[in-house]
Amino acid sequence: MQLIFDTLTGNTRRFAHKVADLTGVEVVALADADPRAPYLLLTYTFGSGAVPESTAAFLGQHSHWLRGVVSSGSYHWGESFGRAGDVISAQYRVPYVARVNKSGNAEDVRRVADWLQTHAANAAD
Numbered sequence: 001m002q003l004i005f006d007t008l009t010g011n012t013r014r015f016a017h018k019v020a021d022l023t024g025v026e027v028v029a030l031a032d033a034d035p036r037a038p039y040l041l042l043t044y045t046f047g048s049g050a051v052p053e054s055t056a057a058f059l060g061q062h063s064h065w066l067r068g069v070v071s072s073g074s075y076h077w078g079e080s081f082g083r084a085g086d087v088i089s090a091q092y093r094v095p096y097v098a099r100v101n102k103s104g105n106a107e108d109v110r111r112v113a114d115w116l117q118t119h120a121a122n123a124a125d
């Protein structure tokens with residue numbers, strides 16, 4: 001399993017690297033990614049609950065190996081907090097692994113690490 005992240009201001013990248021530091025899982029920026037194996041997508045929420053265009057375009061090409069999604073967002077957005085993850089999860093029928101405020105806290109990192117560990121056995125699926 002790889003971590004593929006999209007980011008505008010760096011929070012999602014920072015979160016992805018925190019998860020990688022704990023788990024040793026490889027991290028790749030979405031712009032550099034060409035997935036040929038299962039990956040966890042980490043993105044952010046923009047424009048009142050929307051999926052960033054860059055993420056949507058990437059998924060249009062590369063959804064085959066998508067296995068789960070994480071969205072960064074901000075508590076301040078209330079009902080649309082991290083909603084990009086809900087949209088992607090519903091559209092591609094993958095689990096919404098974590099809804100993360102900004103660059104996340106230790107509990108968020110642990111949650112994603114646990115999920116990765118559970119799914120490592122199925123990494124070739």
Ligand SMILES: Cc1cc2nc3c(=O)[nH]c(=O)nc-3n(C[C@H](O)[C@H](O)[C@H](O)COP(=O)(O)O)c2cc1C
Pocket residue numbers: 006007008009010011012013043044045046047048049050072073074075077080081082083101102103
């Ligand atoms: C114009 C704009 C719209 C945003 N809309 C939302 C939103 O609807 N829901 C949400 O949870 N966060 C929203 N955010 C907050 C970002 O998702 C949050 O800051 C996130 O951590 C950014 O990730 P990044 O640093 O990886 O780009 C918005 C931020 C901006 C600047």
